[in-house]
Amino acid sequence: MNTNKEKNLTIQNVVKTFGKVEVLKTVNQEVRAGEFFTLLGPSGCGKTTLLRIIAGLELPTSGKVILGGDDITSLPAPKRQVNMVFQSYALFPHMTIYENVAFGLRSRKIAAGEIQRRVAYGLEMMGLDPMKDRMPDQLSGGQKQRVALARALVNEPDILLLDEPMSALDAKLRARVQEELRQLQRKLGTTFIMVTHDQDEALVCSDRIAVMNEGQIVQCGSPEEVYDYPRNKFVAEFLGAANLLKAKRCEGGVSTDIGSFTLAKTPEWHEGLVAIRPEWIRIRESQPEQNGLLATIQDIVYRGTNFDLLLSPGALRVRTNSFKHFKVGDQVWLELPAKELVVLGE
Amino acid sequence: MGKKLIIWHGDLTSRRALIQRGLTFLSGGMLWLMLFLVIPSLVLVALSFASRGSYGEVIWNFTVENYERLMGFSAFGWTPDYLYILGRSVVVAFLTTLISVILAFPLSFFIASRPPRTRYLWLTLVIVPFWTNMVIRAYAWFLILAPELPFAKLAATLGLVPEGAALYPSVFAVYLGMVSMFLPFVVLPLYSSVERLDWSLVEAAQDLYSSRSRVFFKAILPQTMPGLSVGVVLTFVPAMGTFVVPDLLGGAKYMLVGNLIQQQFGASRDWPFGAAVSMALMVLTMISLQLYRRRGEEIELL
Structure with missing residues (x-):
């Protein structure tokens, strides 16, 4: 036309x-x-x-x-x-x-x-x-x-x-x-x-x-x-629920309240934010080699196609379609993959 | 078997009780209309077929003499004088309505575009003339149109009226008086439509390549039809029967049907003929409104 x-x-x-x-x-x-x-x-x-x-x-x-x-x-x-x-x-x-x-x-x-x-x-x-x-x-x-x-x-x-x-x-x-x-x-x-x-x-x-x-x-x-x-x-917050972490730049990555993480790209700031989408956080059976975090499940939200797990520390939200049954109070290993951790600008 | 029970707006009742209740509510208004509208109208119809006695009394003999006279037939042959008056009344009412509508549109949009607080001030200004008696308003025009004032002087300079003459009585003064009298009747209902105007339709019409006039006729006018119709009826019907303004501002030569009726019931004491003229006025008004309605439907269909 x-x-x-x-x-x-x-x-x-x-x-x-x-x-x-x-x-x-x-x-x-x-x-x-x-x-x-x-x-x-x-x-x-x-x-x-x-x-x-x-x-x-x-x-x-x-x-x-x-x-x-x-x-x-x-x-x-x-x-x-x-x-x-x-x-x-x-x-x-x-x-x-x-x-x-x-x-x-x-x-x-x-x-x-x-x-x-x-x-x-x-x-x-x-x-x-x-x-x-x-x-x-x-x-x-x-x-x-x-x-x-x-x-x-x-x-x-x-x-x-x-x-x-x-x-x-x-x-x-x-x-x-x-x-x-x-x-x-x-x-x-x-x-x-x-x-x-x-x-x-x-x-x-x-x-x-x-x-x-x-x-x-x-x-x-x-x-x-x-x-x-x-x-x-x-942008991170407006496009879906992102996990935001306050971070300080350190050798090879950033340090946050819940631990230090390796990043794919070094941030330009000294103090700022890094973000990770709930669906990119992996749940591991054992401690991963890099960017691992032991967390406790605080709440489980059933969303039909997936579950949202709310974990402490850091009030992290993890989206999973795993069939594995989690219970509130379970301790799990999380991996925050370096390439999925996004450094946010001002 | 008792009465059949029904539920009406959460109320357990019967059909008969409902009808009774309805009639009770209506009876007051019906009685009022019966006493003051239906019966007088029927009397008027009957009266229009009677004739006038030598002393102005009513003689109840059935005759169509009054209608023949209205059509212009008399012992001395045929004259169109009364038909002229009827025709002129329709024209004056039509033009008064038309001018009022043309003036009311910009005025309504102006008021509707004011901030809410000043808006009521403007609306009040539109209504203020109602606080004064119509006769007094007509006399006010005398003052304004007097020969010593700039308006008459300007008209004289332009050669429209002789030097030192007032602008009344004249056709111009009649329209001036009529429009100023009826403008609020158009503005108020029109304003209520304009205020609720869906501007997105106006924007849609603009977005769809409409010229200004197309925007008005296709997107604005149809939306203002409810208010406009009320305004037109409220203006046209009383304008058809008005007699104070043409009497005062138009002078004796510019007679309208209202003046004619007033004259018959007053000075001439010819009630039967007055009744016949009233009937003619009613019929003419109804025909005009019917035509207007049909035209309105056409506009809606366009």
């Missing part, structure tokens, strides 16, 4: 202030054509504002938005080849599904036959054909979302923006829709930029994730990079 696959998006020194509040503090970011890019962050981090600036619904206080080499910073929303799936979907309640999907094409006064063809294709693609004559309030949340997607995509935008697209769906449906969204994006090859506060959603869907906090992009990279190698404490 997309014809403009070479249009990269560049966010250049974008700053946005509302009154005295600085919502975005100098954001620079490149979004490559055809990728699924996600802005991930807690509420109030400025991710939605950034999305709205890309959509043309908000003007940046300073900075530039460049799409395919053209400066579109001051181009109003109706003139941008960018379409949005709104958080509430914002379907027109007084129009049928068909008319909702046709809305953008009618605005641009495209020939009737072409509108019919494209709307039919859009409805078909989203599996909405049987309900094209219904009104939005007769649809379920998932169906509404697909109408919103179809309504945006029939315009063949350079970029599709998605503002928290799953927030109105229940957890079960959400998991399915995440994968469908990913497949849809691959099939179309359109650039998708999604805003979310849900790390699972970001990890499942994205080619690249930009983690935002307090109006800045803290880290940007592939889901694996961001998840496995968080740059700082915020």
Whole structure:
């Protein structure tokens, strides 16, 4: 459907202030054509504002938005080849599904036959054909979302923006829709930029994730990079429960309250944090050769596909799918593998 | 077998008891409407088929004379005078409503965009004119439109009125009076719709390449229809029957159906003809509202 696959998006020194509040503090970011890019962050981090600036619904206080080499910073929303799936979907309640999907094409006064063809294709693609004559309030949340997607995509935008697209769906449906969204994006090859506060959603869907906090992009990279190698404490904590250890640099590694550990990379700081994901801590029968720790199980949390063990010292969380039965009070040997201990920056 | 028991909103009761209860609640209002609306209306219908005696008394002989007269037929041939008055009334009511709606939109958006605290101040300012009697407000316009004041002087300079003339009585003054009288009736219900406007629909329309007018007609107007409809009805219906404003600001030559009715029941003492004119007013109002409703549905469908 997309014809403009070479249009990269560049966010250049974008700053946005509302009154005295600085919502975005100098954001620079490149979004490559055809990728699924996600802005991930807690509420109030400025991710939605950034999305709205890309959509043309908000003007940046300073900075530039460049799409395919053209400066579109001051181009109003109706003139941008960018379409949005709104958080509430914002379907027109007084129009049928068909008319909702046709809305953008009618605005641009495209020939009737072409509108019919494209709307039919859009409805078909989203599996909405049987309900094209219904009104939005007769649809379920998932169906509404697909109408919103179809309504945006029939315009063949350079970029599709998605503002928290799953927030109105229940957890079960959400998991399915995440994968469908990913497949849809691959099939179309359109650039998708999604805003979310849900790390699972970001990890499942994205080619690249930009983690935002307090109006800045803290880290940007592939889901694996961001998840496995968080740059700082915020990213480590925001993307799933990480074990954080206060550490001091010493010969060959770090020393912490619960012992000394060898690291793959020597930290640049004297005192700082190292992190390790609960799923990377190994449980050993006997003392491992390196980075071993004898710990006592304080609590066991059953999570369906795995167990979380909470251990002392250090209030460590270990995720295991071992069939071995542990009891509270058991003593086990843990190994914190050197290459999984991530040194966090400021 | 006793009464069939049903549960209604957590209450164990029977159908008969429910109907009785409903009737009890309704009876007060029904009685009121019966006494003060239905019966007088029926009397009015009957009266419109009676005729006037030489001293202004009502003679109960069944005749359609009043309606013939309203249509312009008389012993001296046919004149469209009364039809003109009826037609003019519809036009004045329509234009008053239209102008009020056009003015009310920006005003409602302005008020809705104020911070909550000043918003109520603005709403109060809209309502303030209601605190004053309509006649007094009409006289206030006399003062404003007086020949010595800048408005009349400006109009004279532009050659719109002769030097030293007041801006009343005139058609302009009638509309000025009417719009100022009815504007709050449109603004208040419209404001309540505008305040609840779902702005994401407006943004969606913009995002989907809409021009400004398309945004208004497709995303804003349909959302404000509930309030707008109330405002239109509240303005159009009384504007059809109004007589104080056209009487004071329009002068004797600019007669509307309200003035005509007032005249028949007052000075002319021709109640049967007045009743016939009232019937015509009612029918015209109903037809107009019906047309408006149909038009409204069309807009919704667009």
